[in-house]
Amino acid sequence: MSGLVLENVVAGYRGRPVLHGVSLSVPARGSLTVVGPNGSGKSTLMKTVVGLVQPQKGRVLLEGEDVTRLDAPGRARRGLGHVPQEANVFRSLSVSENLKVAFEFIPARSGATFASRLEAVLALFPEIRPKLKVAAGHLSGGQRQMVAMAAALMPEPSVLALDEPSAGLSPKNAELLFAAIARIASTGVTLLMIEQNTRLGLAVAARGLVLVAGQVKAEAPATDLLSDGLMQSLYLGGH
Ligand SMILES: Nc1ncnc2c1ncn2[C@@H]1O[C@H](COP(=O)(O)OP(=O)(O)O)[C@@H](O)[C@H]1O
Ligand SMILES: [Mg+2]
Numbered sequence: 001m002s003g004l005v006l007e008n009v010v011a012g013y014r015g016r017p018v019l020h021g022v023s024l025s026v027p028a029r030g031s032l033t034v035v036g037p038n039g040s041g042k043s044t045l046m047k048t049v050v051g052l053v054q055p056q057k058g059r060v061l062l063e064g065e066d067v068t069r070l071d072a073p074g075r076a077r078r079g080l081g082h083v084p085q086e087a088n089v090f091r092s093l094s095v096s097e098n099l100k101v102a103f104e105f106i107p108a109r110s111g112a113t114f115a116s117r118l119e120a121v122l123a124l125f126p127e128i129r130p131k132l133k134v135a136a137g138h139l140s141g142g143q144r145q146m147v148a149m150a151a152a153l154m155p156e157p158s159v160l161a162l163d164e165p166s167a168g169l170s171p172k173n174a175e176l177l178f179a180a181i182a183r184i185a186s187t188g189v190t191l192l193m194i195e196q197n198t199r200l201g202l203a204v205a206a207r208g209l210v211l212v213a214g215q216v217k218a219e220a221p222a223t224d225l226l227s228d229g230l231m232q233s234l235y236l237g238g239h
Contacts, residue, residue, distance in 0.1 A: 002028040002063045003190045004049065004080075004159050009058035011048045017056065018044045020214045026207075028063075028158070031191035033201040033222060035236055036211035042194045043085075045211065046163045049192065050082045051075045063158060076106050081157030081189075085164045088148035091137030095128055095147050098136050102151035110156050121150040124183050127176070142173030146180055159190040166197045178204055198236045202226045210235055 005025045012018035018041045026032045034042055047053040049060060051072035060068045067075050076082065089098050099121065103114050112120075122129045125146045131139060136147050145165055152160060165181065166174040174197060182204045185191050195201025202208045202222040210217040210225065212235055218225065225231055 003030060004192055005059075005061040006045075006049070007059045007061070009045075009048055009055045009060070011044060011053050011055040011058075013044075013053075015056070018214050019048065019055075021058070022211070022214070022216055023058075024209055024216065024219065026159070026190050026192050028190055029188045030207070031185050031193070031205040032207045032209055033193045033195055033205035034209045034211055035195060035198045035201055035225075036217075037235060037237070040211045041214040042211055043163065044214075046161060046192075046194050049161055050080060076155075076157075079109060079158035081152040081155065081160040083145075083148045083152045083160070083162050083165065085167055089136040089144055089151065092135060094133050094135055095139070096132040098147055098151050099154055103154040106155040108154070108156045112156055114154075117154050117156060120156075121153050124153070124187070125150050125180055127180075140173065141169050142177055145169065145177050149180065149184065153184070153189070157189065159192065160184065162191070162193040162195075164194055164196060166195060166200060174200060198232070199226065 003026045007023055009019055009022045010017050022045060034045060036042055044053060048055055051070055059066055062078055062080055099118060103117060108117055128143060128146050136144055165177055178200045185204060193201060202225055205222045208222040208225040209219045217235060218231060
């Protein structure tokens with residue numbers, strides 16, 4: 001199957017599992033948001049997907065290829081884009097320099113030029129077009145997240161993994177960012193997202209997954225999880 005698949009992944013730190021046999025799949029052009037309480041293993045799951053944590057058991061498949069033993073750069077070159085939660089831009093470089101570095105680090109597999117990729121990402125993030133010459137460190141938190149996403153999209157990844165995109169943002173900026181994420185999803189990139197803000201995170205994804213204590217508690221259409229009062233109150237801090 002194309003897209004992204006995890007099969008029975010057991011992973012953790014220093015031999016102690018945090019994820020106890022997690023399976024998930026995001027079909028090509030699909031989107032999945034992982035939600036769950038603090039400490040449930042969401043970040044560990046993301047690190048396992050992108051190649052920063054090696055699973056003790058199980059497999060990670062990218063576009064049908066087993067990438068379990070590949071490191072993070074190897075997965076990036078095969079089309080996996082990643083926006084980490086923190087330190088995701090070069091603050092002293094301008095926005096356009098950030099985009100250039102991202103493109104040169106991982107060239108587009110399609111052979112697309114820098115200029116054409118730049119136009120494509122600026123169409124998704126019109127907010128950053130007037131900021132191209134500004135140092136990324138001088139932007140607002142929301143704008144910086146947009147630059148980080150734009151940089152991840154420069155190589156035209158087939159799968160984009162977003163770690164807590166709304167972390168640290170005001171409610172207003174989080175709304176703006178999620179509007180941009182909805183535009184990204186509509187381009188057909190396969191999207192895996194981890195998000196603390198259950199409402200925003202589930203609203204932009206086709207499906208949602210609830211991770212509790214390193215295990216999959218539920219996997220369902222995102223709208224079903226959003227309207228499931230019991231799930232919300234038990235696991236997601238909803239009311
Ligand atoms: N680098 C690490 N070394 C050891 N334990 C860790 C490390 N990172 C996370 N953990 C532990 O793994 C568990 C899950 O953490 P994490 O994946 O960050 O959950 P979440 O992102 O859902 O809050 C926690 O018990 C946490 O203490
Ligand atoms: Mg986390």
